[in-house]
Amino acid sequence: MMVKYLYPFIFLLTCNLYSQIQIIGQVKNYINDTPIINAEVFIDNDLITYSDSKGFFELYLDSRNFNLKLKHISYENLSKYFSNVNDTLILFLNPKNFELETITVSTNKFEKKIEDLSISLDVIKGNYIYNQHNYNIENSISQAPSVNIIDGQINIRGGSGWSYGAGSRVLVLLDGISIINSVTGAVQWELIPAENIERIEIIKGASSVIFGSSALNGIVNIISKKSTEIPKTNFSSYYGQYSKAKRNSLNWWKDYVDNPKQYGFNFNHSSKIKGFYYNFGLQFHKDFGYMGLISTNIDTSLNIHHLGEERLRIYFNLEHKSKKNPNINFELKSSFMDFQEEDGFLYKSNINGYSPFSNENYSTFQSREINLAPKFEYSNSERDIKLSISSRFLNTNFEPNSKDKINNYSTIYSEYLIQKFLKNATLNIGLNYNHIIGISNSFTNNKFGNNYSFFSQYDKNIGRIKFNLGMRYEEYNIGKKYGKPVLRSGLNYSFNEKNFFRASIGQGYRFPSLFELYYQRDAGQISIFSNEDLKSESGYSAELGYKYKIQKKNSITYLDLCIYQMRYYDMIELSFGLWGDSTRLNPLGIGLKPINIGDTKISGFDFSVNSNFKFDNINFTTRLSYTYSLPKSVNPNYVYGNFNDRLESLVENLLSDGNIPSSITSIIPQLARSELSYFSTSSNPNNNILKYRYNHLAKLDFEINYKKLTIGTHMRYNSFMKNIDWLFESGAFNSEILDIFTLANANIEDMGIKLSRKKFKRGDFFINFRLYYHFLENYSIQILVENILNREYQLRPGSIGAPRFYSLRISGDF
Structure with a gap:
């Protein structure tokens, strides 16, 4: 009976459809006449539809007269009024000049x-990196908003502190594939050709759905330059020198040698031969280092020890585009490096802050590293599908010249990705397989591991709303299995062309590295211990953000405000304790051991202003950022470990040797803090602040370019590191403190760490300056001054930052 009542409505709807006018159009590239996919089609500022795989779209309108607007991420907007349209519209868009616009690929694996993103992201462009010291990519990345790097370990928004030798919670990619050594868990910074970088994209927050383990705190994707048809050659040579520190006792070299120096050169060339695009480069870098010591031989002659680094790096990239089938593309990216570095770990004392505490027993690392990354891509525009197969072979040999020691680690990464481009959506489906090989006589036996994962993400545009949903399941098998499913979702809403709101929540995880599980070594009088009982750490990151865009003919400004919260479960951090047996250099077996410390929560907000202005021959760029972070322990009384068995053995030895009276044995566990919790291991447990973090981090970078001259400066302020490991302020390193270590006469070294930290309670502030001048058409000169005020600052407890550093670089481009 109800059906007959529907007939009038069906009839009216049919009449309305037939009364509307069908308009057909096609969108093409003005330069090469090729169709443009996914162009947004607006009528009177309302988004109606998108162009298909052949650039076509259909409209059903009430009139043949209308206002039409076309938008696309890679092309200039087109607005036009049409009247009395009867034929198919052929519309051309001009490709954009991307000098002002910022385009990204990391969050969704497409532009x-x-x-339009649903998660916070910052971009460092290649020109900025080139105007820095391009032999060290860490320096450039550390200047990005919300980012801090200590001893090569990167964290974003306080997502991790200082964890010497622990795995990274930020996944670092080179062209979309991990450059983290899965065995050590460390980023292979030195292997990255810093002189061949197009841009760097930094994602803040958990991104494990797309990228997997280690993306718990964020992503850094380093994107290499593409070769061009026109041959290009660049070479540069540089020389730098450290100043003397203001505090004279730090300058260990002052009476014997000149100020420590560094020097090196870069060479790279790119071109095309038939269908092959290639580029290759060579870098040599030698840094004597500002840390070191003078030792005396038996014959009273002196040995001068510089704790620096030396490396030789070669890279070669090849890309082939098939003429017979232009939809097929093949790439091979490779690099090789010979590297040597000396590491003092901790300073000798606050007075001798540029000398290692272990004297000539400092650590020396030598490695030979190989990176091979082939990639195959196939695109089918008729079916709107793109297939890519990517892989990376990463090998690090830490004892390349030794006949007795073996430390050889390899990782094979592979990813299979299918992208389906729909009318107003994109679907990513992928598989990962990673194989890990650890061959070392520091392990009880050779270690092997496998890692499998499946992931999918769906991105959809509905009018002003853009949202995504993703999921991933990953399993890690390295002696025992870890498995983890994770989800993420995000939304972006554009109120208009100036105002954008975003919200996202994503889960993340990190599996322990082989080093954390099985590897042990000595760093002078302190050991780094392993822990086979580690559990994987997991968590989530959520944020709400607002971006305001001001764009005019010659300028663009982004204002961004974001509030965030990160929650971690079974967080892994290094804890000091009496973990091991006595050794010649380490009689107490004291050291650092990775432990699951429980649940943590990090809340805060970001604010940033990025601007680019062009006026005639003047180009002005500025980047201002401020991050407030409140990292807290959720269960500060939770006892997550102890070293009672080692303490009992120590007490027995002390009693038998008569070093302590038996009357105080009952209070020794309290003095030694052998029951490990947030409270017992913290130097300042007030307010439950996590260790090795800053509450405040502010940065300002501005650069002005006029014709051939570029001048820039970078300023940074971080607040005081309120909380560190209690052991650093105990009698083990501070002779004025009465505790188990002074009772046992086991003061490792009177470093004065507790007293030295009092000087820095206002935090650290320093300024860098750079100048770049182009001359004689093909040549340029660069002057760089780091820490221009020559301020003393602490990177972490037991480590003082470098004094003022001057550098001069001369380059040629042909």
Whole structure:
């Protein structure tokens, strides 16, 4: 009976459809006449549809007269009024000049405008890196908003502190594939050709759905330059020198040698031969280092020990585009490095802050590293599908010249990705397989591991709303199995062309590295211990953000405000304790051991202003950022470990030797703090602040370019590191403190760490300056001054930052 009542409505709907006018159009590239996919089609500022795989779209309108607007991420907007349209519209768009616009690829594995993202992201462009010291990519990345790097370990928004030798919670990619050594868990910074970088994209927050383990705190994707048809050659040579520190006792070299120096050169060339695009480069870098010591031989002659680094790096990249089938693309990216570094770990004392505490027993690392990354891509525009197969072979040999020691680690990464481009959506489906090989006589036996994962993400545009949903399941098998499913979702809403709101929540995880599980070594009088009982750490990151875009003919400004919260479960951090047996250098067996410390929560907000202005021959760029972070322990009384068995053995030895009276044995566990919790291991447990973090981090970078001259400066302030491991302020390193270590006469070294930290309670502030001048058409000169005020600052307890550093670089481009 109800059906007959529907007939009038069906009839009216049919009449309305037939009364509307069908308009057909096609969108093409003005330069090469090729169709443009996924162009947004607006009528009177309302988004109606998108162009298909052949650039076509259909409209059903009430009139043949209308206002039409076309938008696309890679092309200039087109607005036009049409009247009395009867034929198919052929519309051409001009490719954009991307000098002002910021385009990203990391969050979704395809291009998007930065204002259309659902998660916070920052971009460092290649020119900025080139105007820095391009032999060290860490320096450039550490200047990005919310980012801090200590001893090569990167954290974003306080997602991790200082954890010497622990795995990274930030996944670092080179062209979309991990450059983290899965065995050590460390980023292979030195292997990255810093002189061949197009841009760097930094994602803040958990990104494990797309990228997997280690993306718990964020992503850094380093994107290499592409070769061009026109041959290009660049060479540069540089020389730098450290100043003397203001505090004279730090300058261990002052009476014997000149100020420590560094020097090196870069060479790279790119071109095309038939269908093959290639580029290759060579870098040599020698840094004597500002840390070191003078030792005396038996014959009273002196040995001068510089704790620096030396490396030789070669890279070669090849890309082939098939003429017979232009939809097929093949790439091979490779690099090789010979590297040597000396590491003092901790300073000798606050007075001798540029000398290692272990004297000539400092650690020396030598490695030979190989990176091979082939990639195959196939695109089918008729079916709107793109297939890519990517892989990376990463090998690190830490004892390349030794006949007795073996420390050889390899990782094979592979990813299979299918992208389906729909009318107003994109679907990513992928598989990962990673194989890990650890061959070392520091392990009880050779270690092997496998890692499998499946992931999928769906991105959809509905009018002003852009949202995504993703999931991933990953399993890690390295002696025992770890498995983890994770989800993420995000939303971006554009109120208009200036105002954008975003929200996202994503889960993340990190599996322990082989080093954390099985590897042990001595760093002078302190040991780094392993822990086979480690559990994987997991968590989530959520944020709400607002971006305001101001764009005019010659300028663009982004204002961004974001509030965030990160929650971690079974967080892994290194804890000091009496973990091991006595050794010649380490009689107490004292050291650092990775432990699951329980649940933590990090809340805060970011604010940033990025601007780029062009006026005639003047180009002005500025980047201002401020991050407030409140990292807290959720269960500060939770006891997550102890070293009672080692303490009992120590007490028995002390009693038998008569070093302590038996009357105080009952209070020794309290003095030694052998029951490990947040409270017992913290130097300042007030307010439950996590260790090795800053509450405040502010940065300002501005650069002005006029014709051939570029001048820039970078300023940074971080607040005081309120909480560290209690052991650093105990009698083990401070002779004025009465505790188990002074009772046992086991003061490792009177470093004065507790007293030295009092000087830095206002935090650290320093300024860098750079100048770049182009001359004689093909040549340029660069002057760089780091820490221009020559301020003394602490990187972490037991480590003082470098004094003022001057550098001069001369380059040629042909």
